[in-house]
Each structure stands twice: as structure tokens, then as C-alpha cells.
Amino acid sequence: MSKHEHPPGNGNGVLLRAEHLTKLYPDGQVNALVDVTLEIRRGEYVAVMGPSGSGKSTLLNMLGALDRPTSGETYFEGRPMSQIPNWNRLRAQKIGFVFQSFYLLPVLSAMENVQVPMFESPLPASARAQRAVELLEEVGLGHRIHHPPEKLSVGERQRVAIARALANEPVILLADEPTGNLDSKSAADVFDLFAALHRQQGMTIVLITHDDALGRRAERIVRMQDGQVRSDMPSPGPQAAGAPACGSATPAAVVGPPVGLRVVPGVSSRRPKSILPPFAVPDRG
């Protein structure tokens, strides 16, 4: 069982609360963030959208304990972040990051890349390796564990990066334009993966996207402009976009029950062998 006990769909507890966050970069007069107040509940799936320079990434950095606000406070599980002395530990244990450019280490295999964050965990080497294999199987890359990033397709690379973000069993996944460098089909697969993580493991996810159609697949959409939150409302759902979101993803696969989910005996129900819908499983690249 996972170390963080949050049944899927539990939307009651507040995981992250940003209060009047303002960020002013010293080099420019531009306010990257202006008085942003926001709550992320446990198990929520939030898309942050907005034009370039609207403060999305700055906000994500504040939520992810990567940067300090000029003023305001962020509360992580009720604790003010300014009073948490060790942000490294917070990031290592509670937060998983996914980046637009994946940032996998080129000299390491997929499996080794997933193990990199686990150096900060007490797991012995053998357990780290085993967990990396399990995670790669979960993201549908069980057949690619020894491949270096250069031998993987961009979509596969991002799935390795997601497996890496999950390495230390975080309570929240923060993704900064995770599909920005992907073709539409790979982007859809990655979104399917986020959707499955959210739906089946109750993972709290905050992701930044430019893509309206993909953003609608989240439960809630926060729209930003000029460093401020312009709107914060439930997603109208992918159907509202008219045509299917993208690629081969179908609405049923996105919001419906976990069709065709393979649960392998011996592996926790929170950790199925693969959380990808069958259509997205292996063999591309």
C-alpha cells in the first residue's frame, strides 16, 4: 500500500493553499505573480492555462517548493512553507515534477533514470531497481527498461519522466507543459496516463498546458493572465471541445471507468501492472 493514504476522489482535504502570492523578479519590473490565492485539494486534477508570461510556471514553482514568493504564503498540508526548513526533503518525499523537455539523464537507461530521485529515499539498491521496473511497467514501458533515452520516442521519454516523478510516492504531481514537446498522439497518451493516475490512484495533479482540448480533460481549469488568476472553474469536460480531444483518445477512455485495466495479483491495487488504457499500451517509437 502506498505511504500516502488518500482514497481516490477524496476532494475534501486541502493539500496546497496559496495565499496572496506575489512574485517580483529583481531584474525586471514585471510582477510575475500578483496576489494569487488558490487552493488545491487532495485528489484534484487541475489544469493551469494561460498565455506565455502569464505566471503559470512561476505559480507552479511556488507550489512545488522550488522558489520563494516575494510576499504571501503557501501552505503544504496545512503547514506554512516559510516555516518548513528543508524544502529538499519536501520535494523529495511529497512532490513529483514533470517537465516539458523531460530532462532525463542521457547516460542512464530508463530504469536508472527512474531511480535517480530514490537516492534520497532509504530504499536499498535492489528495492530501488525493483520499484523502477514496477513504475515503468505501470506507465507501459515494461519492455523498454534498459533503453537509454535516445532510443525512446518522445512520448516514451515523457512517460519515463512521469515514472521518475512517481519514484518516491509523491502526494502531488506538478507538470509544466508536459506535452509541449510531444506530437498529438503522444500528448494524448501522456494525458491518458495523468487521467489514469488521478482516477485510479487518487493522485493530485496540477499541470500547465497551452492546449485547450487537453486542459479540458482535467477536473478544474485555472486561467491566468498577467500574473493573476482570471478564472477558476470546473472543466466543462472534453466533450465541450466538440471533436475528440486528440489522437485516438476517446472520451470514454478518459472519463469512463477503467476499461480493460490489468490488475496483476501480488501488486497492490493502487499499483496495477499498467495504468494505461489498453489502446495506449506499448509498441510505439
Add this chain to the structure above:
Amino acid sequence: MRFHTFVLKNVLRRRIRSTLTLTGVAAAVGMFVTLVGISDGLQATLLDLYQQRHIHLIVSRSDAVNPMAGTLPEKLGQDVAALDGVQGVSPGLVDMLSFDNLGINGVVVQGWPAGAFMFRELTILEGQGLTVESRGKKGIMLGKDLAKNAHLKLGDNVEVSGENYRVVGIYESKSDIENNWAVLLLEDAQKLTGKTGLITGLTVRLKDDSDESIKAARAAIEGPVADKLRVKGKVQAKPPQEFLNTQTQLRAFKAMAWAVSVVALLMGMLFMLNTMIMSVFERTREIGILRAIGWRPSRVIRMILMESVLLSLGGAIVGTVGGIGLTLLLSRLPLANGAIPNSLSPAIMAKGFVIALVVGLLGAAYPAFRGARLLPTEAIRHE
């Protein structure tokens, strides 16, 4: 994957650069173990020789630049031998002479009086030793390596500084240096060098080797005995270790060995510093990512220091092996005259590794500090 595997993979990433850095450290460590090893080895060999011969004191001229330069009256030997607690004395005259008919210059020749205990320390391989009966017969004994290198056999004639001598014996000493030297009777050596009635030094054996006994003999030789011969203040009696420590030539060689080694090691360190700074700079974004996914700054420091130490220890291995090879090669050169030991002591190799470790740690300290100070958000934005 273990952390050290990760570190190793990072090092192997830039193979050419890693190889060059490793080579730089190897050259520095190789130079250190070879030069300092030879200088230490030379001193250790000489010390060993004195100790094997149970020599407790070496009496020489205190104001001489080198042991061959200063002279003392030959009578000093008899006066020292007459002291209480002295078991035996071997006066000697050491100088460099030439074998004119062979065109060999700078052969170290020792002159000992017939019957001196030093003769018994040589093993005669061919012919015989110089004794009282050899007086006036112009005989010379050659060390086995000298005989071999100069292609001299028993009975051959050697023109020593203008006078003909006959090879009467070929000896083997426990010291390779001495195997490259020659021995004459003291009076012959005095005549050839124009130092009649003079010696360059005395080796003294005491009846007991306690510190008190050595101290008493020193005081007597440097005091009353020297005073009697009117050389007070110009005579020193030192135990072998102390004597060797004060030898100007040995000290100069040692200082030179250290100076060259320190320069080489500093260059190795700068090489490492350059490599690690470049490595950290190139990986700025990567380090930012590692920090973002939870790595503590201390782990970043560990990563960089371990990479550097891995390179420097690799360099130490290559450098030490190279140093062993180079020392062996140098010791076989005829030019070495047996003055270069043919092996390095484990102590000098251990020193080489410790120094490589220090080079690695110091060379990587600043890059590691810089790497650890990177702010994740800024590092990730780095192009």
C-alpha cells in the same frame, strides 16, 4: 543502481576529457612517486647500508659541502679507536677519480687502510681482497657492476688518474651504489688524490648501541679528540640517519624532487579544477533538475567530489604503475651508477594515493560548492 555506479557513468560520459584529466593526474602522481621515491629510496639504501654494517657514528668534516670535499687528519682514526666504548674504526678517503685508459670519468673510489673492518663487508666474487700483503703492489678492487659496465676482468690494467693499477678482486656489496665503486688501499688513494695523511671520514662501531653510549662517543670525538688534533669545531660525529639528513647533495636532490612534484601536482589540481568547473557548468540544468526532484545540496557535492576522486584515484593507479616502470628503467641506465633504487617503497605509493585524493578533493571543492549553490529554478532555465 548504486550511487557510485551513477557517479561512474557520469565520469564515462565525457571519455576524452576524463581520460585527459586522468592522464594529467597520472603524470603528476607518476612524477611525484618517481622523483620523491628515488630520493627517499637513495637515502634509505644508504641508511640500510650503514645499519647493516653496524656503524653507529660517521665522523666527517662539519664545514664540508659534500663528504668528499672536507679532509681530516688520518690520526683521528687512531685517537677515536682508543676511546672507551669504541669497538672498531674504519677511516676512509672517498673521491672521484678517472680511469684514463678507458675514458671513464668520475668513478667513486674509496680508500681504506689494510685490515679495516669495511673490507669484511664486501663479498669477494673473483680474485682476492686488499690486505697488508697488497701494499706497494698497486692493486684495485672493483664493484661487480663497475667491472661489468667497464668490461674489466681480473688482472686487467686500469690507469687510475695517471697511474697503472691491476684489478686484483671483484666484489659484491649489499649496496647497489657500492657495486659501482672501486676500492684502493688508503695510502694509494691518498697518493692519487694528493691528500697524504688525510681522510675524508671515519665510520665508527661502538661496543653498545644505546643512546647514552652514542652520545658519549659523539661528545668525546667532537670535544677532546678534535681539540687534541686542533680541528675542534670542524669535526662532526653523527649517527647515520642524522648524517644523511644533513648531506647537502641528498637534501638538494630531495628538495628538487619535491619542488618538481609540487609544481606537477599543482598543475594536476588546476587540470582537475578546470575539468570539474566545465563539467558542472555543462550540467547546470541537470543539477537543477536533480535539485528539483529532491536532491539535497550535499548530494550534489558528493556527486561532484566522487567524480573527481574517481578520476584522481584512477590517475594515481596509472601514475604509480608508470612511476614503478620509470624507476625500474632509470635504475638500469648505466648513468644511474646504482644510485637509483630499482623499486619504490609501499610508503611512497601510499603517499601518491593520498596526494591524488587531496588533488581530487581540492580540485573539485569549488566546482562542487558552485554546483550545490545553484538554485533549481535558475539552473533549469539555464541554456
